[in-house]
Amino acid sequence: MEHHSRPLNLCHVNPKSIIINRAHMLVHGTALLILIRYRASFFFTEGASTPDQPTTLAWLLIFLGELTLSLTWLLHRAFRWRPVSRDAFPERLPGDGELPAIDVLVCTADPDKEPTVEVMNTVITAMSLDYPPEKLHVYLSDDGGSPLTLCGMREAYDFARTWLPFCKRYGLKTRCPKAYFMDEADVSTGEGYDYEKQEVKEKYELFEAHINGYRIRHQSESRNARLDHPSTIEVIHGSSSDEVVRADQQQMPLLVYVSREKRPSHSHNFKAGALNVLLRVSGVVSNSPYVLVLDCDMYCNDPSSARRAMCFHLDAKMSPSLSFVQFPQLFHNISENDIYDSKIRLPFGTLWFGMDGLQGPLLSGSGFYVKRESFYGKSMQEGITTNLADLKAIFGHSNEFIKHLQRGDKLNKNILSDPRAASTETELLASCHYENGTKWGQEVGFMYGSVAEDFFTSFALHCKGWRSVYCFPPRPQFLGASTTNLNDLMVQVTRWSSGLAQVGFSRFSPLIYAPWRMSILQTMCYAELAFLPLYCLPLCCFATIPQICLFNGIPIFPEVSSSLFLVYCFVFLSSLSKHLHEVVESGHSVRTFINEQRIWMIHSVTTYLYGSVNAVLTNTGVRGASFLPTNKIANDEQSERYEKGVFDFQTSVVFLAPMVGLVILSMASFVGGIARVLVSGGWDKLFAQIALSFFILVMGYPVIEGMARTDTGRIPLSAAMWSALLSSALLLVGSALLVH
Numbered sequence: 001m002e003h004h005s006r007p008l009n010l011c012h013v014n015p016k017s018i019i020i021n022r023a024h025m026l027v028h029g030t031a032l033l034i035l036i037r038y039r040a041s042f043f044f045t046e047g048a049s050t051p052d053q054p055t056t057l058a059w060l061l062i063f064l065g066e067l068t069l070s071l072t073w074l075l076h077r078a079f080r081w082r083p084v085s086r087d088a089f090p091e092r093l094p095g096d097g098e099l100p101a102i103d104v105l106v107c108t109a110d111p112d113k114e115p116t117v118e119v120m121n122t123v124i125t126a127m128s129l130d131y132p133p134e135k136l137h138v139y140l141s142d143d144g145g146s147p148l149t150l151c152g153m154r155e156a157y158d159f160a161r162t163w164l165p166f167c168k169r170y171g172l173k174t175r176c177p178k179a180y181f182m183d184e185a186d187v188s189t190g191e192g193y194d195y196e197k198q199e200v201k202e203k204y205e206l207f208e209a210h211i212n213g214y215r216i217r218h219q220s221e222s223r224n225a226r227l228d229h230p231s232t233i234e235v236i237h238g239s240s241s242d243e244v245v246r247a248d249q250q251q252m253p254l255l256v257y258v259s260r261e262k263r264p265s266h267s268h269n270f271k272a273g274a275l276n277v278l279l280r281v282s283g284v285v286s287n288s289p290y291v292l293v294l295d296c297d298m299y300c301n302d303p304s305s306a307r308r309a310m311c312f313h314l315d316a317k318m319s320p321s322l323s324f325v326q327f328p329q330l331f332h333n334i335s336e337n338d339i340y341d342s343k344i345r346l347p348f349g350t351l352w353f354g355m356d357g358l359q360g361p362l363l364s365g366s367g368f369y370v371k372r373e374s375f376y377g378k379s380m381q382e383g384i385t386t387n388l389a390d391l392k393a394i395f396g397h398s399n400e401f402i403k404h405l406q407r408g409d410k411l412n413k414n415i416l417s418d419p420r421a422a423s424t425e426t427e428l429l430a431s432c433h434y435e436n437g438t439k440w441g442q443e444v445g446f447m448y449g450s451v452a453e454d455f456f457t458s459f460a461l462h463c464k465g466w467r468s469v470y471c472f473p474p475r476p477q478f479l480g481a482s483t484t485n486l487n488d489l490m491v492q493v494t495r496w497s498s499g500l501a502q503v504g505f506s507r508f509s510p511l512i513y514a515p516w517r518m519s520i521l522q523t524m525c526y527a528e529l530a531f532l533p534l535y536c537l538p539l540c541c542f543a544t545i546p547q548i549c550l551f552n553g554i555p556i557f558p559e560v561s562s563s564l565f566l567v568y569c570f571v572f573l574s575s576l577s578k579h580l581h582e583v584v585e586s587g588h589s590v591r592t593f594i595n596e597q598r599i600w601m602i603h604s605v606t607t608y609l610y611g612s613v614n615a616v617l618t619n620t621g622v623r624g625a626s627f628l629p630t631n632k633i634a635n636d637e638q639s640e641r642y643e644k645g646v647f648d649f650q651t652s653v654v655f656l657a658p659m660v661g662l663v664i665l666s667m668a669s670f671v672g673g674i675a676r677v678l679v680s681g682g683w684d685k686l687f688a689q690i691a692l693s694f695f696i697l698v699m700g701y702p703v704i705e706g707m708a709r710t711d712t713g714r715i716p717l718s719a720a721m722w723s724a725l726l727s728s729a730l731l732l733v734g735s736a737l738l739v740h
């Protein structure tokens with residue numbers, strides 16, 4: 001390879017953020033220590049028990065809440081220790097001939113919820129990446145096993161034959177046809193452009209019409225096939241004659257449809273299972289050394305991401321230990337107000353930059369270029385064994401696959417030219433039982449055992465010594481669709497929390513498993529994320545105990561006149577202003593800051609709580625699977641219900657009870673607290689009561705607002721009332737326990 005005098009990428013450390021972060025850490029940390037000392041001293045001072053004395057239980061719970069919050073705060077500092085950002089210079093890459101090949105793996109699961117036209121748009125953008133077409137291979141995994149998706153693939157291939165040359169000729173950046181024809185932002189002035197554009201547009205409309213026509217014609221077909229079907233693997237050639245096809249293959253990337261075998265009795269491991277099948281099938285077909293993973297709802301918004309990623313993978317210094325380059329997940333369907341924080345700013349706008357300065361960001365489900373080898377080796381240094389029996393015990397009994405483990409990237413001409421032999425081999429690799437007794441999902445491939453397979457897989461990679469980098473160019477390289485209504489969001493975040501906590505509460509818990517395998521700061525990052533759902537503990541305490549105490553006139557915080565009260569105020573303001581600073585620094589508004597605070601509170605008393613409980617139940621074997629739908633086609637009957645996009649009764653009660661209960665509690669304590677002062681004449685305490693009640697109301701208000709503004713807007717009244725009843729009963733019991 002030619003020698004590059006100029007670097008392919010640069011890493012910038014921002015000294016200003018580092019100074020601000022570390023100074024804040026020192027001051028805020030000191031204040032926290034003072035508060036902890038104040039709480040702890042309660043247990044060592046023996047005071048005469050007066051009626052106004054806080055009960056030990058209340059004090060203990062608040063103390064535990066404050067301690068967990070302080071600990072998570074401490075873990076969070078690791079993300080702020082050394083944030084870095086990176087630049088890539090694709091124009092400095094070697095010539096096309098020297099670029100390594102890439103396999104793009106796209107996953108789809110359910111043509112009803114993931115419209116085929118949109119999935120195909122994603123496939124088309126992957127095919128039109130700015131990369132030598134003979135080095136680009138696109139695979140789609142269809143977990144629904146749907147003939148509609150297969151039909152869509154053929155149509156997509158046909159359309160791509162017009163679309164790819166059109167994009168190239170006019171240097172278009174928006175390569176998602178749907179987005180391109182919708183907002184018309186990307187215009188070119190070349191000769192004949194307008195005419196050709198019209199022609200391409202007509203072809204695109206035809207492409208859509210074909211898919212929709214097929215869907216309507218086959219609407220009545222049963223959905224059961226989704227959970228029970230053999231494997232189907234097909235190299236897509238489109239509908240043109242053989243000669244055209246052969247001529248095409250020079251300029252068109254390879255396109256392969258893969259639907260793995262599914263049987264109701266067999267556990268399929270969701271997306272991780274699908275990706276492992278794709279890794280194997282692509283391993284015997286094109287076996288590219290690099291792999292791009294995409295969710296079907298996340299298209300390539302810019303064709304340059306592959307070359308950008310190569311700026312890191314081909315960097316001689318970085319390459320040997322580099323496993324993957326992660327791009328941020330950005331979304332095209334975010335409303336201006338974004339009350340549910342659908343854009344998920346925190347990880348992609350702050351945390352990943354911080355991890356990039358340590359050992360690298362998390363694998364984030366979609367939009368990452370990963371080195372195939374890092375899924376195969378035991379650890380970075382060890383490499384793969386060469387003993388055939390050992391290899392079979394690890395990778396399964398496909399000779400073809402094992403042969404390819406050691407052979408570099410070469411398009412497998414045999415497999416492509418002899419479809420029958422090819423399908424026997426690939427269908428074996430995609431069968432239900434192939435993984436039995438092998439190390440797939442444990443030591444090789446994407447990890448099983450957590451519904452947050454991306455979190456768990458990158459944890460395993462980092463533990464093995466690999467590193468990763470975060471690349472955030474100004475123009476979004478990938479754009480996806482995020483969940484934008486409360487119902488979907490609750491289900492999704494419960495699933496994520498459950499997946500995170502599943503790792504946190506297992507023998508792979510970052511705090512036990514990681515310290516010997518990665519730096520202490522990287523360990524802290526993983527621990528923070530794995531225990532993120534535990535925010536439910538402190539927040540449930542803070543959402544109830546101060547209110548109950550206020551209602552009953554029990555002092556649980558220092559008096560307003562005490563200097564410790566100032567320390568509390570300081571901690572409150574300091575943590576809020578630090579958060580505000582980070583939001584603004586990442587280019588977002590004050591509105592985003594408010595929304596993030598609100599949704600954090602909502603999640604803490606609902607999804608985080610259920611996720612943690614679910615993880616404990618799953619890990620201890622009390623429940624085989626989750627009690628909430630963990631994935632799109634995990635349970636057909638449930639998914640049918642969620643499809644309607646309304647809050648059904650059960651979900652409403654489950655998700656709303658805590659929120660409604662807390663709002664009622666806040667109001668009751670506000671009114672009750674003041675009434676008590678008025679009746680008993682303790683005027684000196686009036687100010688404190690009002691201040692605290694006001695504070696509680698401010699905390700409660702966002703919950704009401706957030707509930708009232710669900711996109712679906714159809715929370716059944718009966719469900720809300722049941723929620724209120726249920727939560728009030730719980731609170732009464734809690735109240736009795738605390739006061740007596």
Ligand SMILES: O=c1ccn([C@@H]2O[C@H](COP(=O)(O)OP(=O)(O)O[C@H]3O[C@H](CO)[C@@H](O)[C@H](O)[C@H]3O)[C@@H](O)[C@H]2O)c(=O)[nH]1
Pocket residue numbers: 107108109110114141143269270271274294295296297364365366451452453454492495496499631632633
């Ligand atoms: O059995 C399954 C389930 C899902 N998928 C696909 O996996 C992707 C993500 O699944 P989805 O149900 O859309 O989950 P989201 O919550 O939207 O996904 C987020 O969370 C996942 C982890 O829970 C990550 O893998 C994703 O990248 C991330 O975008 C989609 O393309 C699905 O088609 C499958 O292929 N097989």
Ligand SMILES: [Mn+2]
Pocket residue numbers: 295297481
């Ligand atoms: Mn999704």
